[in-house]
Amino acid sequence: MGQPVIVGALRTPMGKRGGALAALKAVELLRHVLVEVIREAGIEPGQVEQIIGGCVTQTGEQSLNVTRNAWLSTGLDPEVACTTVDVSCGSAQQANHLVAALIAAGAIDVGIACGVESMSRVPIGVNLYQGPGHYKTDDYPWDDPPKAQFGGAERIAEREGLTRQDTDAYGLLSQQRAAEAWRQGRFDREIAPIDGVDRDEGVRDTTAAALARLRPVLDGGLHTAGTTSQISDGAAAILWMSRERANALGLAPRATLAHQVVTGADPYYLLDGPIVATRKILERAGMSTRDLDLMEVNEAFAGVVLAWAAAHKADLDQVNVNGGAIALGHPLGCSGTRLLVSALHELERRDKESALVTMCCGGSLGTASILVRT
Template identity: 55%
Template sequence: MAGHGCTRRSGAVSGAELRRRHSGRLWVTPGAKPVLGPSTPVLIDGVRTPFGRRGGALSAWKPVGLLRHVIEALLTRTGISPSMVDQIVGGCVTQVGDQGLNVTRNAWLATGHDPSPGCTTIDASCGSGQQAAHLAAALIAAGAAQVTIACGVESMSRAPAGSNVPAGIASLKLDDHPWDDPRGVQFGGAERVADLAQLGRRELDCYGVLSQTRAAVATEQGRFRAEMVPVAGLTVDEGLRPAALDLLSRLPPVLRGGRHTAATSSQVSDGASAMLWTSYRMAQLLRLQPLAWLRAQVLRGSPPAELLTGPLVATAPCLRKAGVRIEDLDIVEINEAFASVPLAWCREYGRSPEEINVDGGAIALGHPLGATGGRLLMHAARQLHRTDGELALVSVCCGGAMGAATVLQRL
């Protein structure tokens, strides 16, 4: 990682070796040029709140209010009549308290608009917002809808992660649970990913600095402005902070003997996001200019003992479905749940950390679980337009040992 005092570690496991260890991860062959049919799902626009720190500027807002705020902003920006919306699919992980009882439906009803659109709230852990987009797009592709909203919300201040399982994750397991789960759950999974890719503490710290530096530059240059809807006086992501390698190197690890610290882990955050999807035919009829079309989508399980290798598992089949190669990708967004996840993905697929997450990620911007997938998708689509790129990959590791992946193509 040039410019940050960091170099590639010698003796690390190669991408080829990682692919050998995990069957099914193969390079793909390019496919034919796409032809958009009338039912092809296209992304029209997307908005999000700035992401707030735990206990910060957004913590007093109910999740229903945050989600309503972005839905209203999306309708206003696109000019879509609420009565044209067929269905709304929302992602939310901790569905308890004022995030419970179908928060997506409650947010829509709170708008006071036509109550006829159906609303569903799903939980695919950290991939919830992304899978909400997958399902919203699939409804269109199947002919079940013409106009959908994919959205997501998480107030981790008001509904802390895990508060929907008060007795702990162990209470959900049967006595003969067959998997060797990592200690410390997510943090333990992050350490196992670091073990798999032979990542040292310095490499993780370097990546933490890189994420914060990139996000600060992107914010200063206004690269998030088009997707941002101010709320509660907040106009930029609240988690941005100065980062220097010497400071990060002195932070204690979260797990004893571990390598990840608070500065190399995604931030606990509050926020919401929303995207408008239509069929290609409907976009033409309404004279809407789409940002991108959804070329391929995947939600795949990964080895439970590794927990967070979902993007490594989901990328290859998603590329295969899209008919593109890894070298065809112009934009790559791998969610920064922990620094080891995007770095392991780079080792697996032969890309440099300098080539992915070019505007920073969840380490710097925050990770409100249900809203992150939406942020990644809408930002990737806009990056394609800003850089005159063609193809983007977005992938997120998900709790429960899964990975979500999407290929978008610019329109």
């Protein structure tokens, strides 16, 4: 039985839709961070036993086990095994849960958890229409939530009594924090530049007045393009080892997962997964949000983060301190690992101990991880 520890954590910049990374296939984005996280650690590629990657829209260029295809395209040791998982937006976070669990079970000593999505090249949802039939049976117990994710976000906002001013203010905060983080170079250590791109493309110079002029996506709704996660391209990777193997290789353990959760939530609200997952993981850990140094809550929608903060009495000064998906982008299958990478680097920068990462996921799911520095 091994104790899983992180020894490397990198990501690409997040490219905006049709932006600087749109010319690259998902396999090119993913192979880049896989090669870089191995190179940074200074290990032989064949020492990696398994790679588990997240990807949501597994069709076309992202089909047929994109993690394996990315690895094979490196030309490195073909005996490294690869798996691709889909837990919707939580896919790459679950990839980390699984790699850590394999190490804890003694099944492997070295693994990489990663994730990728090229939303410019493989648009969200195209896999729903490429093939016959539908997943629903005649006795399927749930209707599709009206207006899907946007409808869920608006129902949550209505339940919480949020206003347009509330959501706009949060959208502005995300952009301001991300811009300040880049000005201070906070992301520099976690970025693996690719094809001359070394900065996230989604950060915008905006104002409250500019956000107020944006039209809601749904008639009568609150959320706009300025308070919703951006469609993006990117990849991220974390190199995991058993503590014993890391010590033998002379690599410094940086962090471990204290706890992990994947849970379902009420399909009517669709995006309440972070509230439920956080409740469950904090109960398991015997903690509250006051015991955590940092919290990363994926900014699928401003209302989702604000509802989560209210439910768990979280201090927003500790939440998404360098901005989130509203400003940085949300490449679906990448984001779970991206959030863990960013949380780890920020903990190290501040010399703090613990961080929570949680996400809402399609299918009314939620993911949560407690990351603790070692």
